[in-house]
Amino acid sequence: MKKRVLKWVRRYYTNVVNSIAFYPALIALSFLVLSYLLLLFDFSEPGKNLKAKLLDFISLKDASTARTIASTIAGGILSLTVFSFSMVMLLLNQAASNMTNRVLGSLIGNRFQQIVLGFYIGTIVYALFLLSTIRDIDSGVYVPALSVYLLILLTIIDIFLFIYFLHYITQSVKYETIIERIYTKTLNELKSHCHLKTAAPLQLDLPDRYTDFTARESGYFQGIEQETLLNLCTRHNWIIRFHYQVGSFIVYGTPILSIYTSKPVSEEMEIQLDLALNFYRGEPIEKNPYYGFKQLTEVAVKALSPGINDPGTAILSLHALIDLLTYRFNHHPTRTIADEHGTERIILQEEVVEELFEKSIAPIWDYGKEDRLLQTAMQQMLLQMIPLVKTEEGKALIQAYYQKTVQS
Known part of the structure; x- marks a missing residue:
């Protein structure tokens, strides 16, 4: 059961990492932690002394002013985020309509636009968390002035990011840019x-006796876990030859590989072998x-x-x-994979x-x-x-x- 859970995690790991929400979520979480740490410093004795003595000229003594700043920034950046997301969706829709759906993975996985959107969302999270800590008291040292001024700085950075984002998104929508990105990555x-x-010619002397291993599910064959499969082959003295290349769609029950061994292959061995094969959709x-x-x-x-x-x-x-x-x-390409002793154990279909x-x-x-x-x-x-x-x-x-x- 544990091994099947690990395979499930491995299968969906690529989809999660390449999701448009992955980096924004991480950045937003980082901003939440930043706001918490800065508020701790804001309300600590060194923070109070810093606001009261060393930086008295930027001290914010009015809690309502601090609350207004935070709420205004949260609303403004939220509108900026919605507009930016709309531009990204427009780009994806245009690319899918005029080019092919397959290029969407490359566009969604673009790190720069994910970082920009994450910075927007992080600023909103920071502002909302800050709003919940502002207190109506007489002494200004309990107003999180340092956190508020950092929020203002983050907002200024957001505005400049938005200006550059406009330029970047207009360049990204060009077909030559998308084609160049696919070409470079390929x-x-x-x-x-x-x-x-x-x-390299294939010079392996394969035994006459072998066992076919059939696919345990229908799907796109996306490669192998090389270290896991090599250890399995070395432990049982196997030589494995694949019948299909990576990217092929395999129907359930189709022989996907042959195991060259003189010993019988148990059901437990087949389960371990299945865990070393990756099946999931997509074309990364x-x-x-x-x-x-x-x-x-x-x-x-x-x-x-x-x-x-x-x-x-x-x-x-x-x-x-x-x-x-x-x-x-x-x-x-290299058609075979050898173990640490130099014995070729895996024959790939290229x-x-x-x-x-x-x-x-x-x-x-x-x-x-x-x-x-x-x-x-x-x-x-x-x-x-x-x-x-x-x-x-x-x-x-x-x-x-x-x-x-x-x-x-």
Whole structure:
């Protein structure tokens, strides 16, 4: 039961962290703690002395004035937050309508806008908590003057953040910015995933006897917990070969991998193996760089649809895809994972680069082959790509596709 709870937590961890509310919630909690600590100092003897003697010129002696300041700021920043959230929702709606729903994950996960919204909410939380502590007394030393002046400072920072946020959100709504963000994230993950100059041949001598392991649930296969799975393979002297690549949708009961072992696999072992496999929805590029190829293809296809009719955006996506595909043709992933003793224990199923090229380029060409702008851009990109690809198979594939675009 405990292990299944851990798997459930692991499954939803990515969704929670990438949620638009995650960082705002953390920042708001931090502001709440800050307000509590500052109020403790405000009402402590050093705080009273500081207000009464050293900083007498900024002492706030009127409790009603302090309450008015806090309430006014809380209401004003609340309006600012609603307006900013509305702008973010407008951006998400426009991106989903004109590009693809898949880009929403990248936009929602943008850290800057989450930090700005969190700063707004944190200021509101700070002001509301401060309101509950202001007392109507004769002596001004019990009015939290230091906390009030910090609130004013936070409000000034909020205003400047809002001004910059307006500029940032207008830049973020541009299609080239969204495409560039997807491209950069995909390229970084691709460099981490594919770092071999030549494809490493699979030279494992697999035993004849094996046991198929079927999927315990339907869902998208999102990878493995490498350390857990390696320990399991080492402990039971297993070699595991996956049948599907990361990102594939697996139907319940489908054999997802084979366990090469001469010993029977118990139900307890299968439960432990299932806990090392990740199944959840979504297309996080951080987990699988090939999601970025799919998103760029969908952006291009959506831009070429009759309802949008924006070949310029499709060409921007095509440029990004050609650059990513060129890198992938010349760099290859590691197909096996070895344990600490150097014994290869896990054989992964990787995306074949020729198939990746077909899945990325063919839909764009099918939708846009009648568009003169896209025809010209496709031919130019393929011509540039041919001499850059190092493998003969890759050159032949791109050359054949170039001839296809010329003859159409």
